[in-house]
Amino acid sequence: MFPPGTDGTQDAGGISGGMAIPTRFVWPYGGNRVFLIGSFTRWTERLPMAPVEDCPTVFQAIYSLAPGVHQYMFFVDGVWRHDERQPHVVGNYGIVNTLILNQEPNPMHSPLIPGAHGSRMNMDVDHENSSVVESNLRISEADIGTSCEHISEFLSTRTAYELLPDSGKVIALDVSLPVKQAFHILYEQGIPVAPLLDTCNGEFVGVLSPLDFILILKELSSHGSNLTEEELETHTISAWKEAKQQLSSQIAIHGRQSQRQLIHAGPYDSLKDVALKILQNHVTTIPVVHSSLQEESFPHLLHLASLSGILKCICRHFKHSRSSLPILQQAICTIPLGTWVSRIGESNGKQLAMLRPNESLSSALSLLVQAQVSSIPIVDETDCLLDTYSRSDITSLAKDKAYARINLDETSIYQALQLRNDANSPHGSFNAQRFQICIRSDSLQKVMEQLAYPGVRRLIIVEAGSNRVEGIISLSDVFKFLFGLP
Template sequence: MPDVLLQETTLRVPEADIGRFRDHIFELLSTRTAYELLPDSGKVIALDSNLPVKQAFHILYEQGIPVAPLLDTYKGEFVGVLSPLDFILILKALSNHGSNLAEEELESHTISAWKEAKQHLSRQIVMHQRQSQRQLIHAEPYDSLKDVALKILQNQVATVPIISSRGESFPHLLYLASLSEIMKCICRHFRHSSVSLPILQQAICTIPVGTWIQRIGESNGKHLAMLRPNESLSSALALLVQAQVSSIPIIDDHDCLLDAYSRSDITSLAKDNAYARIHLDDMRIYQALQLRQESNSHYGFYKGQRCQMCLHSDSLQKVMEQLANPGVRRLFVVEAGSNRVEGIISLSDVFRFFFSLA
């Protein structure tokens, strides 16, 4: 760890400054509503809960979206959300049944059937199944942004559907709210507040946010999970589930950042039905990354969004502005010049800091 980082981490921001900043955030988000996040135009995709898993898998891949709300057409209500973690658990379960993933099982099993079948999987899968059985986490258009952000954080979800049900016989899905859009609102409000809120110009390493390889004075820091490109895709998926993280940095022998593998990358296995031809233990992470690159190029996605970086000396305001960009959910803190990984700062980390959540 560079000496400059060790010096800067000892100069922590005064608690009074942090408290004043949190008060400003709380006041702002309490007076803004989810309705303000709705774009002037756009589309929101929902999936029938009785859709075959294979078809749902391909829809998310082809549309370039990581999650989709689930609609039970018989009940006339939204009953859950299909996420990358669902596909990770499904593919891991199928891979345990043979040398290749059983494509016919993906074709014959509906999403709702898989939600029910999770009770037969491992303890981690059972935990996720219990979460998905709860009432759908959603927000109304006029709920405050504070409440929307807290729902995302407390339920450990990536998005919250904005659903209008007032005076309507059938609930109307308006939007999928995420922390990045709420962050954009915060950044727009505080863009010219550096003088009144000096904490915005403090180096990110002096603020208690994120997961770091080493933080001076902290003995209970989180372990930063990292993998090498030659390790198996199965190990990456297992780590995503067990460590309850959404992305893993992929590093070389010198701990320098090469890329990142995220939960949402699992949908790239839908390209040319790749999931039906591979075994998760045999496929290397670098091969999965190549497949993702090909998929992103085919659909015109910005390939650099997956691995955004910052320096430990960057200001809190700069980090917030980066996290407010569409598609950016985390920043990898790297050493200047070498790109040696020093930590990870996610959107949820910053919002937990805003709300003083552990």
Template sequence: MLHCMRFGVEMFGAGTSRGQGSGEPVGPVLVSRRFVWPHGGRMVFLTGSFTRWQAIVPMSPREGCPTEFEVICALTPGYHKYKFNVDGEWRHDAHQPFVYGDDGIFNIFYVGRQPVIFPPILSAETPGRSHMEVDNDVVGHVEAKPRMSESDLQVSQHRVSVFLSTHTAYELLPESGKVVALDTTLPVKQAFHTLYQEGISTAPVWDSSKCQFVGMLSAMDFILILKELGIHETNMTEEQLETHTIAAWREAKEQEGAIDSRGKKYPQHLVHAGPLECLKDVALKILQNKVATVPIIHSSSEDGSFPQLLHLASLSEILKCICRHFKHSWDSLPILQLPISMLPIGTWVSKLGESNKQPLAMLWPHASLSEALSLLIQAGISSIPIVDINYSLQDIYSRRDIIALVRDKIYARIDLHGFSIHQALLLGRDAGFPSGLPNGPRCHMCLRSDSLYQVMERLTDPGVRRLVVVEAGTLRVEGIISIGDIFRFLLCC
């Protein structure tokens, strides 16, 4: 359970008082801030300017991720420095903003004046409550909502647009690496086995007869094939899957006029970019075509012959460029410090009376895998939060998880209608992906009070494609924010 620490109360006590007999909660102006140490350890503590460098705050391992520690502190507005004590050693997080000082290196952050007015501390006699708990009764219901200035929004979006327009896809190319491509003559079964072996969920498709890349094969294709195998009197049998080629699969879908999860006829033309295209155009291609990656392809000839596949560009890489560029100039993007709940980003659980919002898809662990796959296809989404009866987050099932069924031809031995999501998730944990489809923490979470910059920083991790917004303490799902949501907001599309 996350705990909330309150600091600086005595420093700001002079200008505050509790109303006598008013019955309204009045207290010092504080802002909740979530601290995370994601680099492991046995015992992790936090200290900073907000504790006067005297007290140390114990941090708790995140549920389901023992190597990541976190704590929520309620702090006064302004600039703060802090450090972590990991197993007795003072350390800073190089992945978060930091400065050099006379006494070493410190992490820094700025708390804007968006107050959370805390009620008076509950007495020890209050049954079942502690001021250390973080839930809606203690924090959320008395939150003063900051306003987003239209001018701040326009300035921030313009500066991001200018940055992306003046940097090219060439900057995304790694110094060394490997890009996997699949030939159209490869049997479908072997193709997905290759994805499993390489620890990837998508790969470009090469047509040797045309000497060009013609499309992408992804986990969604495997989902569509599994659904077809699971339909009574299907045209494709498991035996045919052994010899059915990528080319045959693409041709069959084109003839049938099948509609994929993006609402377009299958297959599409290959969406790709050149190394000299600006990052803004690359990001827009990903967003507008609703794809996860865009191949960066270079050809020295004008007609595009003899193409060279250089890289697969993703939004997380472009977001990392943004964060790195603006890391030490937060003031130039005023919206970065706003809490995500105040911004039109993501999909949120509808409140009573709200009927115009896109519903947030969730499933229970005992739901069938067939239900999950149908929801992924019909709703055109990439992941589904798995919740208990109280809608508290238990796990998450995403498209890439389906690749685990390739191992030992498990897909041929299960009934999609009788196989539960819980069983599928357990299978994925035991899969032991040879090249590491992420087997680390599956549920990447954030709080509605987290700033836009915090969310962006976490989404720069290639293994994190979305964050589930949960209520502190209960882990009740409140919304979900994908990396695509961030870019649609920043680029106004």
């Protein structure tokens, strides 16, 4: 991740004749595999950290350092982290911890074991000369505006062609397929959505998504439903889309009526226009379609464009030009981004939706629709994160016709999560990661890189050490912030 020799601070071996000082580094926030990396390893070697005896959630490593200024980070279960309770600065690699060692070595003490009330893990170094540059974590509104303008200009000069992979497949479903078969295909292929093709008219007419299946299951479970489970065998996608037009007058779908016209993009549309189409129409993906000038030929489905793909282009382009975008190094808690619990920061007007594992699956599905979100944090009594339930998880009920055996009101979220884990498809990637987390001091760049990963649509902000949910940042939050949209 980090090229050797690019940091300006001195490493342990870089001072000729300097006395090496044994220094203990501690990561007290748990994990399975924790590594230490820093300027003293030239940002290349990862030093393994071992759990403290009788305290498996605390990791430590001892490394001899020369006097001077050092920067470091922790690599915890594949995620770059820093300890916000220790001195930290904005460095070349985002927010990093920093320490200053005096010329005279200080004897090491026994490790602190965080068992007694109020105890805290610390590194046995002199922090009196260390400086925490908190003021640098905030920039002016003008600098924020300039950074966002640079990104907007970049997206205006790039087209949807840049989203097309070198190789791959895009699966489309014929509208004449039975609904049941269509969702079995989504599950078996491990894909969350699929464009709909009307072969009779030779055009793409829409997208089948997990939201459709959620609405179908809710309709099946409601009293007086005209659509029975047996009819799913023969009830076609086109028939369901017609029924959905009627349902939309009774069920709030994104606060608007369902649209009959396909929302799509052309290969020569700018990335900014593609992103705005996704945001303005409250969808997750839109097909990139190339229409031939010949009337008798079918349109070519090139790709399914998503905000994560566009964000990946932004991260790749500005990876080596961070100085031109100071906003990227800002901690997410210092900019108006995401939805936060009231005790942490001012909300953006939306309520942070969370559920307990003993609540019903029906309540989770209703909240996914009503709150217009892609996933919901599942928390314990102290609001600590346990898991998430996502719209795409609904396709796991296609395995062995589980949807026909369960009652939405009687099945708990915990039981639904077990069904999801048992039915997790080895073919798909959208269920590969259950959820992604970040902490409030993470930089915007780090958050954007996480959200650019395929299948990740939201990051849950947790409190370091306790995993208490503090907020949520979605892909749409990031793009609304970059575009200055409410």
